[in-house]
Amino acid sequence: MLSGAGAGLGSIAGDYRGGNGGSTYLAQIEITVLPPSIKLGVNRSGGGGGSAGTANNGNNALGLTGGGAVTGGGAGGNGGEKQLSVSSVLTLDLLIGPNVKGSPGGFPGGGGGGGVGNGLVSGLLSSANSSNGGNGGNGQIKVTYTCPTYSVSSLTADASCAQTSTVTLHSTPIGLPIGTYTVTYNRSSPSATALTATMVVETAGTGTIQVAGLPSVGLSTITITELKSVDCISVVNASIVFDRAVKPTVGTTTHPSCAEPKGTVVLSNLVIGGTIHQTGVSSASYPITENPQTITGLDSGNYNFVISNGVCSSQTVSDVTAVSINNPPPTITWNGAWDGVPTLENKVIFAQSYNDDSQNLDENVNIEACLCEVNSGAHVTFKTGRYLKIRNELIVDPDGSLTFENDASLVQMSDDSENLGNIIYKRHTKPVKRYDFTYWWDKH
CATH class of the missing domain: 2.60.40 (Immunoglobulin-like)
Structure with a gap:
């Protein structure tokens, strides 16, 4: 009687190890000389162990059957199996025909099953007829990534506050790293929730979005509720109030x-x-x-x-x-002749003498002005019965003069006017006796 068995033990310490391979064995071979008889059996190799995946350990093989797959791991391949036979000359062939290959392991990382083929051929031990074990399954690299926690400390907006406005999100470089985000926000007026905008952060800590649909007049609050970048999501709460003023x-x-x-x-x-x-x-x-x-x-x-x-x-x-x-009314100037027509709306300047020669009068008319100035070297005289009527102040240069002949008048319309300089008033009175007086008044 010939029989045998062996088992792969795999790792026995630590986590995330593959499952153990199955035992290999030669089952039930008996040869009796007298009386001659032969009992045949099966030559089997063990299955491959399963890979660990994201579980603590992979599953062990169970005999010929490979270890089953766990979460994130691959199953082990099944072992090879070969039936024994006897030749016509009663020579025992343990393996007839080479290369009974084990099954490959499953992705990711499952072990390949064992192969059979090495044994006695025509009574001789042969290695040329050995079979290959199954290929192990392709492995994989597991990377664990922890999402950052995004944050927003404050919001600002452009001053124009058009119905589509730019809102800037402020944070720290850690709270708002470089990347592309989907920003979710609510708008109070017109009311809308779960609106989204794309934000590309090129400088860590600051990003901008465009918010649309703001009212043309009145209040609306924009509240940022969520930041998402790829698969990382953070709930935030930051608001800004748009209060658009109306046209004055x-x-x-x-x-x-x-x-x-x-x-x-x-x-x-x-x-x-x-x-x-x-x-x-x-x-x-x-x-x-x-x-x-x-x-x-x-x-x-x-x-x-x-x-x-x-x-x-x-x-x-x-x-x-x-x-x-509008521009103020122009200034009218006397330079031997008027450069315009003086009115109560104009400032009037006497740059040269006016009616100073009693034998050759320049004019004998009334003059109206907003205010009046007599420049240095100009000597201005208003003849009997004429008047100078002004809204505001009168300014006479110390080197000029302004004279009102008998019955000529100066009329000022504003009681608050502050005059500067001296004027000469000439008045004739009838003969008076002691203690008599003459009172002059201006009908204008």
């Missing part, structure tokens, strides 16, 4: 005059606490403290006014309010 309305506009060289404009439809932004001839910003509010100190020219409120402003073309401030 122009009220009374006062243009410069000779009395007031600066213009003013009254703006309404304002939000107290916001800011008025002025551009044009000059630029300035004014906190909104009342509604309506007057903007003063404007030179002649064109201006644009917009309103900001929170992160938004009305600094888009449709929200600009344009205002034009």
Whole structure:
């Protein structure tokens, strides 16, 4: 009787090891001389062990059958098997025909089953007829990756606050590493949830998205709720409020005059606490403290006014309010002749003498002006019955003179005017006695 068995033990320590291979054996061979008889059996090789995969260990082979696959691992291949036979001359062939190959192991990493073929051929031990074991299954590399925790510390937005606006997400380089993200956000008005936008972070810590559908006027809150990059997802909570101001309305506009060289404009439809932004001839910003509010100190020219409120402003073309401030009336000058017609809206300057020669009068008329100046070296005389009527102040240079003949008058319309220099008033009175007096008044 001939029989045999052997088993692969595999690793017996540690985790993530392959399963043990199955035993190999020669089963039930008996030869009896008297009376002659032969009992035949089977020559079997053991199956391959299964690979460990993501389990602690692979499964062992069970005899000819390879070890079964575990999660993430491959099954072992089955062992080879060969039936024994006897030749016509009663010579025992343990293996007839070589290369009974074991089955290959399964992916990933399952062991190949053992082969059979080495044995007695025609009574002789032969190695030429050995069979190959099965190929082991292809292995794999397991990489464990831990997702980072994304974060957002604050949000900012561009000042234009158009209906599609750029929102910047601020974080740390660790909280917002370089990469491509899907950003999920909610919008309060018009109400919408689970909106998404793509964000490409090129500088760690900062990224931008475009948010769409903001209202043209009024409040809307954008809340970032989730950041996702590939398979890594973090829940976040960061908000920004868009409060879009409306176009300011122009009220009374006062243009410069000779009395007031600066213009003013009254703006309404304002939000107290916001800011008025002025551009044009000059630029300035004014906190909104009342509604309506007057903007003063404007030179002649064109201006644009917009309103900001929170992160938004009305600094888009449709929200600009344009205002034009007219030039003040021109100054009219006497240089031996007038270069225009003096009116109550004009500043009048006497650059040369006027009616100084009583024999050759330049004019004998009344003159009206917004304000009047007499320059150095100019001597100005208003003849009897004529007047100089001005809205505001009168300035006479110390080296010039202004004379009003008998019954000529100076009429000033503003009680608050501050004059500078001296004037000469000539008046005739009837003879008076002691303690008599004459009272002059101006009917103008």
